[in-house]
Amino acid sequence: MVHLRQLRYVIEVNRQGNHISAAADALHTSQPGMSKQIQELELELGFSIFQRSRNRVTGLTDPGREVVEIAQRILNEVQSLKSIREDYGAQEEGTLTIATTHTHARYILPRVIKSFVQRHPQVRIALLQGNPTEICEAVEAGKADLAVGTETLRPFPRLLRLPCYQITRSLIARKGHPILRVKNLTLETIAKYPMIAHDPHRSGRWKIVDAFEKRGITPTILFDAVDADVGKTYVELGLGIAVMATDAVNLRQDRDLRSRDVGHLFEASTSYVTLRTNTYIRRFIFDFIEILTPELTPEYVRSTLRGREQEQITK
Numbered sequence: 001m002v003h004l005r006q007l008r009y010v011i012e013v014n015r016q017g018n019h020i021s022a023a024a025d026a027l028h029t030s031q032p033g034m035s036k037q038i039q040e041l042e043l044e045l046g047f048s049i050f051q052r053s054r055n056r057v058t059g060l061t062d063p064g065r066e067v068v069e070i071a072q073r074i075l076n077e078v079q080s081l082k083s084i085r086e087d088y089g090a091q092e093e094g095t096l097t098i099a100t101t102h103t104h105a106r107y108i109l110p111r112v113i114k115s116f117v118q119r120h121p122q123v124r125i126a127l128l129q130g131n132p133t134e135i136c137e138a139v140e141a142g143k144a145d146l147a148v149g150t151e152t153l154r155p156f157p158r159l160l161r162l163p164c165y166q167i168t169r170s171l172i173a174r175k176g177h178p179i180l181r182v183k184n185l186t187l188e189t190i191a192k193y194p195m196i197a198h199d200p201h202r203s204g205r206w207k208i209v210d211a212f213e214k215r216g217i218t219p220t221i222l223f224d225a226v227d228a229d230v231g232k233t234y235v236e237l238g239l240g241i242a243v244m245a246t247d248a249v250n251l252r253q254d255r256d257l258r259s260r261d262v263g264h265l266f267e268a269s270t271s272y273v274t275l276r277t278n279t280y281i282r283r284f285i286f287d288f289i290e291i292l293t294p295e296l297t298p299e300y301v302r303s304t305l306r307g308r309e310q311e312q313i314t315k
Contacts, residue, residue, distance in 0.1 A: 099135035099144035102227035
């Protein structure tokens with residue numbers, strides 16, 4: 001007999017890059033116990049799920065890849081059953097777990113969450129913060145109900161990503177910086193000064209660097225800041241200038257900083273709402289999405305989810 005626990009173990013080992021010890025830590029269980037359960041599942045199925053070398057897992061076998069896909073669908077359906085129970089048993093209660101980036105959590109989502117809490121005071125909000133790829137991984141793993149963030153380093157074919165918001169860019173500098181007196185900003189002018197950049201896992205970094213590379217310009221990047229607030233701190237110290245999301249600039253709070261619109265020089269990033277397919281989505285989640293982006297109505301999101309699920313069935 002196949003047990004749900006065994007399927008969770010297989011998925012987590014695959015997610016942790018074939019490291020059973022890391023998977024056991026993530027699921028708060030023992031490594032020997034996890035190994036035994038996976039071996040019992042393989043015995044039940046009659047084939048190996050994982051390739052092994054000297055008793056170490058090195059990857060998935062061909063049938064093992066199919067097992068991971070099916071196991072994920074099964075666990076999604078189990079979670080859907082629980083969500084249906086919660087939706088109809090206590091419609092206004094529950095937890096909404098949002099995976100998002102620092103810029104969204106700090107500057108974009110507060111107004112959305114405030115409005116949502118006013119409508120659903122008994123729903124608890126939980127925020128998981130990470131880079132765009134990490135937050136989609138959290139949704140894929142069932143650790144978050146949805147993600148809000150920009151472009152990712154890799155595709156997520158099992159997820160539905162709906163564009164919801166354009167993030168334009170501004171240049172920021174400490175007040176009195178000579179770049180603020182330049183009448184017509186160009187990439188060549190910006191590249192004359194040291195820059196504080198985004199970390200490489202965020203689309204803001206790619207789009208800014210790409211704009212320079214297309215013109216054959218190599219900017220001087222002093223260092224990479226993990227988020228907008230860290231970047232602004234070092235710009236305030238006069239160590240460099242930065243190009244960041246316009247939403248992250250608040251001149252009432254950032255009193256020693258000044259900004260210039262550079263949307264004509266750097267491509268905007270698109271923010272997405274990301275959802276799991278083939279899973280039940282509670283009604284208050286649709287409400288949150290509509291508050292964030294009114295065009296993403298519950299009817300539209302449901303219809304798009306059904307379309308994506310049908311595509312996955314026919315592939």
